[in-house]
Amino acid sequence: METALAKTPQNRQVTFLAILLLLWEADSEAVRYSMPEETESGSIVANLAKDLGLGVGGLATRGARIHHKENKQLLQLDVKTGNLLLYEKLDRELLCGATEPCVLHFQLLLENPVQFVQIELQLNDINDHSPEFLESEMLLKIPESVQPGTVFPLKTALDSDIGSNTVQDYTILPNSHFHVLTHNRGDGRKYPELVLDKALDREEQPELRLTLTALDGGAPPRSGTTAVRIEVVDINDNAPEFSQPLYEAKVLESSPLKSLVVAVSARDLDAGTYGNVAYSLFQGDEVTQPFVIDEITGEIRLKRILDFEATRYYNVEIVATDGGGLSGKCTVAVEVVDVNDNAPKLTMSTITSPTPENAPETVVAVFSVSDPDSGDNGKMICSIQDDLPFLLKPTFKNFYMLVTERPLDRESRAEYNITITVTDLGSPRLKTEHNITVLVSDVNDNAPTFSQSSYTLYIRENNSPALYIGSVSATDRDSGTNAQVTYSLLPPQDPHLPIASLVSMNADNGHLFALRSLDYEALRAFEFRMGAVDSGSPALSSEALVRVVILDENDNSPFVLYPLQNGSAPCTELVPRAADVGYLVTKVVAVDGDSGQNAWLSYQLLKATEPGLFSVWAHNGEVRTARLLSERDATKHRLVVLVKDNGEPPMSATVTLHVLLVDGFSQPYLPLLEVAKELTQADSLTVYLVIALASVSTLFLFSVLLFVAVRLCRRNRAASVGRNPVPESYFPDHLVDVTNTGTLSHSYQYEICLTGDSGTNDFKFLKPIIPNLPPQSTSKEIDKNTTFRNSFGFN
Ligand SMILES: *[C@@H]1O[C@H](CO)[C@@H](O)[C@H](O)[C@H]1NC(C)=O
Ligand SMILES: *[C@@H]1O[C@H](CO)[C@@H](O)[C@H](O)[C@H]1NC(C)=O
Ligand SMILES: *[C@@H]1O[C@H](CO)[C@@H](O)[C@H](O)[C@H]1NC(C)=O
Numbered sequence: 061m062e063t064a065l066a067k068t069p070q071n072r073q074v075t076f077l078a079i080l081l082l083l084w085e086a087d088s089e090a091v092r093y094s095m096p097e098e099t100e101s102g103s104i105v106a107n108l109a110k111d112l113g114l115g116v117g118g119l120a121t122r123g124a125r126i127h128h129k130e131n132k133q134l135l136q137l138d139v140k141t142g143n144l145l146l147y148e149k150l151d152r153e154l155l156c157g158a159t160e161p162c163v164l165h166f167q168l169l170l171e172n173p174v175q176f177v178q179i180e181l182q183l184n185d186i187n188d189h190s191p192e193f194l195e196s197e198m199l200l201k202i203p204e205s206v207q208p209g210t211v212f213p214l215k216t217a218l219d220s221d222i223g224s225n226t227v228q229d230y231t232i233l234p235n236s237h238f239h240v241l242t243h244n245r246g247d248g249r250k251y252p253e254l255v256l257d258k259a260l261d262r263e264e265q266p267e268l269r270l271t272l273t274a275l276d277g278g279a280p281p282r283s284g285t286t287a288v289r290i291e292v293v294d295i296n297d298n299a300p301e302f303s304q305p306l307y308e309a310k311v312l313e314s315s316p317l318k319s320l321v322v323a324v325s326a327r328d329l330d331a332g333t334y335g336n337v338a339y340s341l342f343q344g345d346e347v348t349q350p351f352v353i354d355e356i357t358g359e360i361r362l363k364r365i366l367d368f369e370a371t372r373y374y375n376v377e378i379v380a381t382d383g384g385g386l387s388g389k390c391t392v393a394v395e396v397v398d399v400n401d402n403a404p405k406l407t408m409s410t411i412t413s414p415t416p417e418n419a420p421e422t423v424v425a426v427f428s429v430s431d432p433d434s435g436d437n438g439k440m441i442c443s444i445q446d447d448l449p450f451l452l453k454p455t456f457k458n459f460y461m462l463v464t465e466r467p468l469d470r471e472s473r474a475e476y477n478i479t480i481t482v483t484d485l486g487s488p489r490l491k492t493e494h495n496i497t498v499l500v501s502d503v504n505d506n507a508p509t510f511s512q513s514s515y516t517l518y519i520r521e522n523n524s525p526a527l528y529i530g531s532v533s534a535t536d537r538d539s540g541t542n543a544q545v546t547y548s549l550l551p552p553q554d555p556h557l558p559i560a561s562l563v564s565m566n567a568d569n570g571h572l573f574a575l576r577s578l579d580y581e582a583l584r585a586f587e588f589r590m591g592a593v594d595s596g597s598p599a600l601s602s603e604a605l606v607r608v609v610i611l612d613e614n615d616n617s618p619f620v621l622y623p624l625q626n627g628s629a630p631c632t633e634l635v636p637r638a639a640d641v642g643y644l645v646t647k648v649v650a651v652d653g654d655s656g657q658n659a660w661l662s663y664q665l666l667k668a669t670e671p672g673l674f675s676v677w678a679h680n681g682e683v684r685t686a687r688l689l690s691e692r693d694a695t696k697h698r699l700v701v702l703v704k705d706n707g708e709p710p711m712s713a714t715v716t717l718h719v720l721l722v723d724g725f726s727q728p729y730l731p732l733l734e735v736a737k738e739l740t741q742a743d744s745l746t747v748y749l750v751i752a753l754a755s756v757s758t759l760f761l762f763s764v765l766l767f768v769a770v771r772l773c774r775r776n777r778a779a780s781v782g783r784n785p786v787p788e789s790y791f792p793d794h795l796v797d798v799t800n801t802g803t804l805s806h807s808y809q810y811e812i813c814l815t816g817d818s819g820t821n822d823f824k825f826l827k828p829i830i831p832n833l834p835p836q837s838t839s840k841e842i843d844k845n846t847t848f849r850n851s852f853g854f855n
Contacts, residue, residue: 090178093144097152097162097183102145105135105181108168109142112177116142119170126179127167135166135181144179152183153220160185160222187225187278191217193286198272200254203293204262212254214240217274217284224277226250231273232288238270254288262292263329296334296384300326307392309360313368314399321351321360326380326388333383342377342389349376351394360392368398369432400437400486405430406494414501417470424450424498425462429482437486444478450498452480462496470500471537504542504596508534510604517572520611521580529563532570532604534592542596545570550589550603559588563608572606580612581653614707616653618661620715623648632718637689645674648681648715650703658707666714667700674719676701683717695721 093106109119120139128134136147156162161182168177198215219226230252232240237260241253252272260268268290275283302324309322328335339358341349350364351374360376374394381387409426416422431438442452442460449465462478476498483491510532517530536543547570552559564573570592586608593601623646633646652659663681668674673693675686683699697719704712 090180091168092180092182094182094184096186097150098186098188099146099149101148105144105146107142108137108144108179112168114142116140118142121172122175123169123171125169127169129165134164135179137168150183151188152185152222153189155183158222185222185225187221187276187280187282189220189225189276190282191219191227191274191276191284193217193272193274193284195286197287197289200288200290201293202256202260202290203295204260204297205295206256206260208256208259210256211241212256214252214254214272214288215286216249216251217272217286219274219276219282219284221276221278226276227274228277228281229275231275233271233273235270237268238290240272260290260292262294262331263298266292266294266331268292294331294334296330296382296386298329298334298382299386300328300337300380300382300388302326302378302380302388302390305390307390308395309392310395310397311362311366312397312399313366314401315362315366317363317365318361321362321394322392323357323359324353324378324380324390324392325358326390328380328382328386330382330384334386336383337380338382340379340381342379345376349374351376353378366396368396368434369402372396398434398437400433400484400488400490402432402437402484403490403492404440404482404484406480406482406492408494408496411496411498413497414499415464415468416501416503417468418503418505419464419467422464423461424464425478425496426455426459427462427480427494428459430458431482431484433484433486435486437484439485441483441485443481443483448476448478450476450478468500470502470539471506474500474539476500502539502542504538504594504598504600506537506542507600507602508536508543508545508592508594509602510534510592512604514605514607516607516609518609518611519574519578521578521613522615523574523577525574525576526564527574529572529574529608531572532590532592532606534570534602534604536592536594536600538594538596542594544595545592546595548591548593550591552586552588554587557586557588559586562586563588565590572608578610580610580655581616583610585609612655612658614654614658614705614709614711616658616705617711618650618652618703618705618713620703620713621649621651622646623715623717625715632720633683634720634722635685635689637691637693637721637723639685639689641685641687643685645683645685645719646717648676648683648701648703648717650681650713650715652705652711654705654707658705660706662704662706664702664704665699666702667698669694669697669699673697674699683719689721693721697721 091106091108091111095103095105108124109116112118114122117140119137119142124137124139126133126135126137126144133147134150136145137143138145150164152162155164162185164181164183166179166181168179169175170177193215195215200212202212214230217227217230227250228242229250230240230242232238232252232254235257237256237258238254239257241255242250243253245251252274268288270288270290271285272288273283273285275281303326304324307322307324311319311321324339326337326339328337337358338355339353340346340355341351341353346352350362350366351360352363353360358378358380360378372395374392374396376392376394378390378392379387380389407428407430409428411425412423415424429440429442431440440458442454444450444452444462449468451463451465453461453463455461462480478496478498480494480496481491482494483489511534512532515530515532519527519529532547534545534547536545546567547565548567549559549563549565561575562578564575565571566573570590588606588608589603590606591601591603593599635643635645648663650661650663652661661681662678663676664678665674665676665683670693672686673689674683674697676683676699681701681703683701699717699719701715701717702712703715704710
């Protein structure tokens with residue numbers, strides 16, 4: 061204290077006091093008292109008067125007063141009683157702090173004589189303060205990796221008290237992981253240390269809240285607490301761990317890109333970056349696997365379209381890595397689920413086309429089918445159209461043969477378009493079609509057939525040689541050379557027919573040609589057989605009958621048979637002057653070598669010496685008197701009769717008749733006339749005549765009927781033969797039909813009666829074999845003519 065005063069030399073008063081003190085110290089001693097701190101004010105510390113031996117009132121007389129340091133009054137002196145009282149409650153901690161012992165110094169100043177008494181008051185500590193921590197909470201960050209036994213210093217608690225009243229001990233609660241050691245510092249104070257008993261695990265308990273208690277040594281002890289928060293500092297002691305070691309996923313092969321396969325997740329118990337997990341495919345898999353994984357979410361998605369047929373299973377290793385580099389792995393097994401995405405495939409091995417017809421079961425095609433899908437998606441059904449004569453036969457696994465069901469017939473169908481349909485059983489069903497065309501090859505199984513079984517060809521006579529007549533044709537239902545038809549003439553049935561000189565045939569096309577000019581009058585028709593043969597092997601053939609009908613041309617002029625024209629002596633007819641009108645002078649008989657219309661003859665009087673005297677009946681050539689003869693008529697008459705056929709153009713011939721009018725018949729005939737007269741006179745003869753007439757008439761009637769019947773038949777046949785047949789009804793009245801053999805028609809058949817070598821050779825008579833009834837004639841005339849002719853039968 062003195063040194064402190066000495067150090068303030070500016071203060072004169074202090075300097076003065078110091079001198080006084082020095083004086084006091086020299087001759088006085090200190091009065092020492094002690095008392096506990098915090099005693100109530102007014103408490104008596106001591107009776108100073110008694111202690112100084114001054115007696116009651118001694119103090120007052122001496123003017124004792126307490127001199128406080130720094131003028132802060134702590135004590136009070138009751139001068140009457142001499143008691144030294146506490147002016148106020150004294151706090152040791154305040155007055156002395158940690159200084160021990162805590163002694164307060166006072167000076168008692170006495171006057172008369174001046175005397176200084178040192179008074180020392182020692183305040184004794186009481187436990188009036190609790191230990192106190194400066195912070196309400198302590199934070200410790202302890203890595204979880206710290207080993208047990210490690211010591212962590214803790215902040216000490218303060219206690220203003222001293223001695224044993226200061227902090228003596230520390231405890232911590234709850235002490236599951238720690239205990240507290242209390243150490244003595246060099247200055248006697250205690251400090252705590254936290255000792256780790258049991259390893260920390262942040263993942264288990266990231267934070268511990270403890271309460272540290274400091275106890276002092278007072279009685280009763282006081283305590284102070286503070287919270288200790290221990291943050292367990294994470295270290296990367298946990299690898300990421302997947303929730304499942306194996307994930308299984310099924311994915312349709314048809315799944316689109318980026319579709320989710322599966323999401324994996326890994327957990328890392330560490331915190332912060334140590335706990336942040338990044339997912340990735342195991343090294344190298346990024347390239348080979350069709351998956352990508354989201355680094356953060358762990359979703360595995362498709363990167364490429366899957367193909368069940370290529371790969372059915374994938375094993376993907378997924379790695380999860382935390383920020384500290386630790387990693388965990390899991391496996392994702394991805395099964396690709398088949399989708400019916402492949403249509404069946406058909407592979408044709410062989411096709412036998414063309415396939416021969418008429419063959420028994422033949423293999424037409426061999427093929428195999430395949431479908432890369434699995435299950436029902438890969439099962440297949442094969443079919444062809446129902447209506448075809450083919451069968452599908454399975455051979456072995458997925459191999460099929462297409463065989464003919466029955467012999468084929470190229471002629472009915474030469475080409476088959478077969479659609480082979482392969483369908484799988486998936487859903488939806490997929491199918492493949494394969495079209496094959498099977499051609500049927502020809503076998504010579506069909507003979508050529510003529511378009512008609514018989515042909516009738518017509519040719520006009522007088523044709524130019526090598527004239528085309530017509531053609532025949534035969535077809536062959538086969539094809540190629542099997543259908544190449546060659547025509548040939550076959551030997552005729554009639555060995556005498558010189559067929560080779562009549563017609564020739566083009567072997568290739570069946571055209572027929574006449575080799576030479578044909579004459580209707582010589583040959584009206586001929587028949588021959590012809591053959592058609594194909595070029596197959598063996599060749600097949602067929603025959604047909606060809607009838608060539610030669611058509612008539614009007615190439616023959618009528619030929620007059622009677623009267624003869626080439627004779628040196630012309631024929632002379634005798635006509636009695638007494639002849640009635642219509643007397644038959646003679647009959648011109650002509651024939652025509654042609655037929656049909658060409659042979660229909662008509663007669664007409666071309667020239668007459670005396671026109672009007674004679675008439676010629678157009679249709680039969682009968683020359684009759686046209687009027688009664690008179691004496692004036694010339695004796696000799698010359699008639700020119702034209703005979704004309706009905707051809708186009710018509711041809712004609714003329715005949716010259718000589719008629720001699722006589723008064724009576726010349727000598728050789730007279731007797732006959734007389735006999736006739738005699739006969740007429742005889743009754744009996746008349747009777748005979750009548751009978752004869754009757755019988756002749758009957759015979760005639762019968763003949764007419766017979767003839768008409770025959771004639772009708774012939775006419776029909778002739779009409780069908782003619783190229784331009786004239787209708788039956790058209791047959792003109794004035795014409796004479798001399799068809800057929802070129803002879804006289806039956807209806808006008810006469811017997812030419814030629815006289816012999818006698819003098820009557822200029823008389824020629826016609827004797828009617830079958831009398832004809834001219835339409836104009838009366839029955840009387842016929843009777844007469846008949847009579848006449850009968851009468852004039854020659855010898
Ligand atoms: C077969 O197919 C071909 C070409 O597609 C066609 O020309 C032919 O007419 C068809 N044949 C049949 C018999 O359908
Ligand atoms: C096969 O033929 C059928 C019928 O002729 C036709 O509809 C189809 O398109 C053809 N298929 C192929 C692949 O040519
Ligand atoms: C006249 O012609 C006929 C028939 O043609 C013949 O028979 C006869 O001998 C011929 N007479 C004469 C004299 O030429």
